[in-house]
Amino acid sequence: MTTEHGTGGTVGTNGIHESHLSHRRPSCQARRDLRNGLLFAAPWLIGFTVFIAYPIAASLYFSFCEYDAIRGPKWVGLDNYRTMLLEDDLFWKSLWNTLDMVAFGLPVGLVASLGIALLLNQRLRGMAFYRTLYYLPSITPIVATSILWLWLLNPQIGLINVLLQKLGVANVPGWLTDPAWSKPALILMGLWGAGGGMVIYLAALQDVPEALMEAALLDGAGALQRFRHVTLPMLSPVILFNLVMGLIGSFQYFTQAYVMTGGGPQDSTVFYALHLFNRAFLDFRMGYASAMAWALFLITLACTALVLRSSARWVYYAGEGA
Amino acid sequence: MQGRQTANHRGCLRPGRPTRPVRLVPLLVAIALILPGCARVPHHGPTEIVYWTGWSGHEFDIQRRLVEEFNRTHPDLRVRILSQFGNSGYQKVRIAFAGGATPDVMSTVWADELAGYARRGVLTPLDDYLKRVGRDLEREFTPGVARMLRVQGRVYGLAATTNTCFIAYNRAIFREAGLDPDKPPRTIEELDRAALACTRYDAQGNFLRYGFRPGGLGTWAYVFGGRWYDPDTNRITANDPRNVAALRWMASYSQRYDIRKMEAFQTTFGSTETANGPFFVGKTAMWFTGEWAEQYIRRYAPNLDWGWFPLPYPPGGRPNTTASGGSVFVIPEACRNKDAAFTFLNWLTSAGPVERFCLEIGNVPPLIEAGNRPSFQRDPLRRFAVGLAQGVNSFGPPPIPIWPTYAREIGRAEEAATLGGKDPQELLDSLQRRMEKELKRAERELAR
Structure with missing residues (x-):
């Protein structure tokens, strides 16, 4: 009954009410605008529905199925989740490896990019050059970076170990050949990409009000105190942003391990996403991999929620109650 | 109905806008252009x-x-x-x-x-x-x-x-180590002795050259007389005692040599089939390889004095094994x-x-x-x-549907034994249990 004008925003009204509402009925122009707007957005809407929304929904369904990508999916209930939690030793190992990266790699990366940003926030000649220099690695393709670092991290002839030996370190680490050092090696390599976070910090540092700095200076605050009580609180929303993005990124850590170690030595770099990939594309257990993906989603969601909850206590939004 | 009437009443159609049939023309043209591409044109000829x-x-x-x-x-x-x-x-x-x-x-x-x-x-x-x-x-x-x-x-x-697979060996290194290059090792014992004789260290105990490092449990298990699957009973045989013996032998190299240093030394020379692969540059005396090695040697080390011998085997093992x-x-x-x-x-x-x-x-x-x-x-x-x-x-690979997974898990067990020092028996027992379960799951899935 109301199909035609329903698109105009009066869905659910019937004929009786129409006369009362007629003044609110959108004009032809508005309806045309809406239609045109939808038409213009259609490529994205269709793309989103077909390539994102549908696959997400399908993967949830597949996670309850046995699915080898050749024959149709078959419902198996919670089987995949049960196998994952109770029988797959690599699931736990990979989760543990990933949490390791989150717990150690993420803070190290955050501190490093903040440190570099602070250094590059000085007023020095040629600062733009240095900033570019530090930012460059983060736009280098990860695969290229990984291959380069394979050489740098070579235990016997790599530059890093040669340098360590020159410095008098007798027992140089085996880096990617040693399960105890493989994750630190990847974290070390990750620092090379600190430029991405650095740029965001740099932008935020420009926003720290001069007036506050001056006031602190007049009150006799030292450099450390100014950093602790002015810069850091002003930066805290950006730190939160970098923390959340870093958290999500760390849980999805994949490319470097795929390219450089393939999960070795001794499973020490089998990260969650790598294990998921192997289950999906080597074993072709798409249902199981979908279940893993949803578990990862829930874990990431929980961690992000925790961080966001805690943020009320340490993030300061300028202007808020000021 | 009512809605439609209202809409018409409001005269929403823009003046000058083509009526419905006319608007369909471009669409029809498009369809006419696309359709012939989809239809399979019956063709004559080959x-x-x-x-x-x-x-x-x-x-x-x-x-x-x-x-x-x-x-x-x-x-x-x-x-x-x-x-x-x-x-x-x-x-x-x-x-x-x-x-x-x-x-x-x-x-x-x-x-x-x-x-x-x-x-x-x-x-x-x-x-x-x-x-x-x-x-x-x-x-x-x-x-x-x-x-x-x-x-x-x-x-x-x-x-x-x-x-096929066999071992390529550097005859010059054999001579230097006091071995007869015309009598390459035939048993596992002789292979171990030759490997030790060819290994050299520097003053700090770093490798200058290593004799041999066994890899590829999948194949060595056959050499020792074992197998991974029994087609007659459709059973996984991962913990066959001869498989365990093969893995024990491989792990014995980790006790005889500083395996971390050997690993570090090996990675120095890039992958085995590049110009500075350890065999081509004389940093290893023996190389577990196959007939394709000849092409690489010709390309990267044309002057290498080399020979080949089938995989040596232990008493009760299989001679001339290849995978x-x-x-x-x-x-x-x-x-x-x-x-x-x-x-x-x-x-x-x-x-x-x-x-x-x-x-x-x-x-x-x-x-x-x-x-x-x-x-x-x-x-x-x-x-x-x-x-x-x-x-x-x-x-060849056993004709079971889970073999890609199984083969990868064999590789993991090998690493855990040779690099991680884990017990071969325990590793292969665990592999047996997991692969039995995996095969059962696959069979259930395939039967549906």
Whole structure:
């Protein structure tokens, strides 16, 4: 009954009410605008529905199925989740490896990019050059970076170990050949990409009000105190942003391990996403991999929620109650 | 109804806007343009066969030349060859199967995957076709290859190439270490002794050269007399005592040598088949490799004084053991013209083309007739490799659907024993339990 004008925003009204509402009925122009707007957005809407929304929904369904990508999916209930939690030793190992990266790699990366940003926030000649220099690695393709670092991290002839030996370190680490050092090696390599976070910090540092700095200076605050009580609180929303993005990124850590170690030595770099990939594309257990993906989603969601909850206590939004 | 009337009443149609039928014209034109592209135009002339190959570069060129020759000699058929190389090429195969959009013939299936595909019903069994042209798999092919092409009693693929494994050794290093280069090791004990004799350290205890480091538990288990799967009982045999013995022997190298240092030393020389691979630059005396080694040595170390010997074996083990795998030629179930596809496949896997292809790319022919031809028998290394492939101890991947997973897990167990110092018995017991469960799960899934 109301199909035609329903698109105009009066869905659910019937004929009786129409006369009362007629003044609110959108004009032809508005309806045309809406239609045109939808038409213009259609490529994205269709793309989103077909390539994102549908696959997400399908993967949830597949996670309850046995699915080898050749024959149709078959419902198996919670089987995949049960196998994952109770029988797959690599699931736990990979989760543990990933949490390791989150717990150690993420803070190290955050501190490093903040440190570099602070250094590059000085007023020095040629600062733009240095900033570019530090930012460059983060736009280098990860695969290229990984291959380069394979050489740098070579235990016997790599530059890093040669340098360590020159410095008098007798027992140089085996880096990617040693399960105890493989994750630190990847974290070390990750620092090379600190430029991405650095740029965001740099932008935020420009926003720290001069007036506050001056006031602190007049009150006799030292450099450390100014950093602790002015810069850091002003930066805290950006730190939160970098923390959340870093958290999500760390849980999805994949490319470097795929390219450089393939999960070795001794499973020490089998990260969650790598294990998921192997289950999906080597074993072709798409249902199981979908279940893993949803578990990862829930874990990431929980961690992000925790961080966001805690943020009320340490993030300061300028202007808020000021 | 009411709504429509209101809308018309409001006169929403813009003046000058074409009426409905007129507006449809561009759409109709578009459809008219697109449709002929979708329709299959009935064509006269040769039947076309689409062939996906996993080979690329030089090897692809030779496949293409063979295809051209086939097209010349078979005027009623026309084969179109496409290269789908690399991991993405082999993954594309799975997607093609899923969508039923497969070519007519393909060689882009790894021997490891054959059973998985066959059991899922996406491959054409070739038994009837073979019978029709009078071919006999077991009589024509090497035993390892014939075994791997049969899944649950039926033939699902044919092979044009196979590989062997043996140990290449540096004769100069043997001489320097006081070993007789004309009497390479024949037993595991002799191999261990030779490995130790060839190893050299610097003053700090770093490796200058290592004799040998065993790798590839999948193969060494066969050398020790073990196996991974028993086809008669359809049982996983991961913890066969002889498999355990093989892994124990491999792990013994970690006790005899500082394995971390050896690992670090090895990585220094990049991968084994590059210009500075440790064997080419004289940093290892022995290299677990195959007949393809010859091409690399010719390219990277043409002056190397080298020889080869079959994998040494322990008492009760298997002499002349070799493992093979590689690409398999299949006809997908979705193929529209199976007779034509088989005509091509039959030709491509006959002695002539197989001989030429294997000679050109330096592989071993899986066909006994091709391997027995002078081109292979005149050259000592080729004759040796052909002998290994044709011997009774040549093994292909077991025809079970979980083999890709199983093979990866064998690799993990090997690493855990040799690098992680874990107990071989425990590792293989655990592997046995997990793979039994995995096979049961796969069988359940396939039975549905």
